[in-house]
Amino acid sequence: MELELKKNCFDAYEAGGELTVTQEETTETIVPDYCPDIARIITTDGKIYIHNRELRDGKAEVTGTVRVTVLYTPEEEGGIRTLEFAMPFTAESEGRGLPDCASVLAETEIEFLETRILNPRKVFTHCKLVTRMSGWRRTPVAVCADVEAPEELHVEKRLERQHAVVLTHVAEKDFTFSDTLTLSPGREGAAEILTSRACGTVTEAKVVGSKLIFKGVFTASLLYRDNSGKYTSFTGELPFSQIMEVEGAVEGTEAAARLQVTGADFQVDGGDPEGRDIAVTLYLHAAALLRQEREVSLLSDLYSTAYDLTYEASPLTLTGFAQSLTRRQTVREVLEIGVVADSILALSATCGAVSVSREGGTAVLRTGVSVRALYLDEGGAPLVAERCVDVTCPLELPEDCHVTARASCPEEVQGSLGDRGIEVRFPVEFQAEATAQVKKVCITAAKVNTDAPKELSGTPSLVLRCLGRQETAWDLAKRHNTTIAAILSANQLESEADIAGDQLLLIPRKRA
Structure with missing residues (x-):
């Protein structure tokens, strides 16, 4: 006789794999006619804009652009000029690296970027990129939560309550943000923007009805030539809010929720004659992971005290622990320079990939932060000082959990000139997601042979023994063809918790 199982079914996402693709890109760029000849390259900066992410038969493809900005000093002129150009790239996984995945999230970072002069009208740029892809597959989960069995079959069942964290949604949205960044009072208006950068931080995300509302702030940084001909930098914040279905x-x-800038446009507002208003347009991609906590009942074991019972079971993996954490580390470092500096023009800090290691019971996050300072020496020549700073962040997390993390510098880098060089101060924010899985066994089918009652005439009616090591009351009852209730009653106990490890128990045989 087949027993009727009660099943609890729900849809969920699970990680389908992680891939890392490295590549190199090179290009030669002609200096446009409206730009003067290049005398010396000061520095090269790059911004990654991912435009598309595709999955085809488990193969992932990410396309985007490296927006390169070269600051240089022109021949026979003073000051700083800008050369901007785009380097398209495509990152592909080898073979079916993400099989059966429904979506892919990707991040690309610049590992190395250099531009050198071929001649005063041509430059050569070499770029190394690292793209990290995470695939997610949609997986229906069927859990056997209980069993229907007539009383005359004398079926005993073991139900386990399991806490599970279910990834219910992997949602994505592209949107455009426009606002005006106003220079602070007392500053000269901008005549020309030399470099610009924007990064977004989500400070709040919550589900209301069938919508996800997330809020945060964009931090925008500029280096510009003002109306008096001087070069200066400015950092401002622009709040935002968005709704995702x-x-x-x-x-x-x-x-x-996390944000990626897929394009940016900074322009001096033509409607402001003083140049104090900067029109900002950002193109963005938002990705959100939604997790729901559930208490799941699992039917993990069965037996009958009256008949032979057989069942089939299969392994079941559930996420039992999931936690999102944000930690901030403050960094103070000195960029040593070999000349006397007159003033600092601009400071920046860019975080690389985050590695995770274990030191005892602590997970240690580590990232390399590239710190760069653009400054003027005492003769007014623009120079650059750079240094890579190792930043770590310890987290107290379970040893068996899987941790992924990102790092960013969400605020303006502060700096000052000192005796040893340029002292910089900035925060590094680590955003980590930790998950731990629990492996269980769940019954998928069960059958009772009602034509073969158990032959119990040769078995003792009473057994006297203690619980064995790692043995439970369920194990004891099943082994001796009785029930937990019968054991508790025979020993005048109220619950399993009252059974002492060294207690000698009376184990009566249950009579059908």
Whole structure:
């Protein structure tokens, strides 16, 4: 006789794999006619704009652009000039690296970027890129939560309550943000923007109805030539809020959202004669992971005290622990320079990939931060000082959890001139996601042979023994063809918790 199982079914996402693709790109660029000849390259900066992410038969492809900005001093002129150009790139996974995945999230970072002069009208740029891809597959989960069995079959069942964290949504959205960045009072207006950069930080994300509302702030940094001909930098913040459709989401679901800038445009507002207003347009890609906590009942074991019972079981993997953490580390370093500096023009700090290692019970996050200072020496010549700083962040997390993390510098880098060089101060924010999985066994089918009652005439009616090491009351009852209730009653105990490890127990045989 087949037993009727009660099943609890729900959809979920699970990690489908992680890939890292490295590549090199090179290009030769002609200096446009409207730009003067190049005498010396000061520095090269690059911004990654990912435009598209595709999955085809498990093969991932990421396309984007490296927006390169070269600052240089022109021949027979003073000051700083800008040369900008784009380097398109495509990162592809080898073979079917992400099989059966429904979506892919990707991040690309610049590992190395250099531009050198071929002649005063031509430059050569060499770039090394690292693209990290994470695939997510949609997986239906079927859990056997209980069993229906007539009383005359004398079926005993073992149900386990399991805490599970279910990834219910991997949602994505492209959107455009426009606003005006106003220079602070007392500053000269901008005549020309030399470099610009923007990064976004999500400070709040919550599900309301079938929508995800997330808020945050964009930090925009500029280096510009003002109306008096001087070069200066400015950093400002622009708040934002967005709504993303997440059909089927439940209010109270934990949401983690991240942003990628896929394009940016900074222009001096033509409607402002003083040049104090900067029109900012950002093109963005938002990705959100929504997790819901559930208490799941698992039918993990069965037996009958009256008949032979057989069952089939299969392994079941559930996420039992998931936590999103944000930690901030403050960095103070000195960039040593071999000349006397007159003033600092601009400071920046760019975080690389985050590695995770274990030191005892602590997970240690580590990233390399590239710190760069553009400054003027005492003769007014623009120079650059750079240094890579190793930043670590310890986290107390379970040893068996999997940790992924990102790092960013969400605020303006502060700096000052000192005796040893340029002292910089800035925060590094680590955003980590930790998950731990629990492996269980769940019954998928069960059958009772009602034509073969158990032959119990030769078995003792009473057994006297203690619990064995790592043995439970369930194990004891099943082995001796009785029930937990019968054991508790025979020993005048109220619950399993009352059984002492060295207690001698009376184990009666249950009579059908």
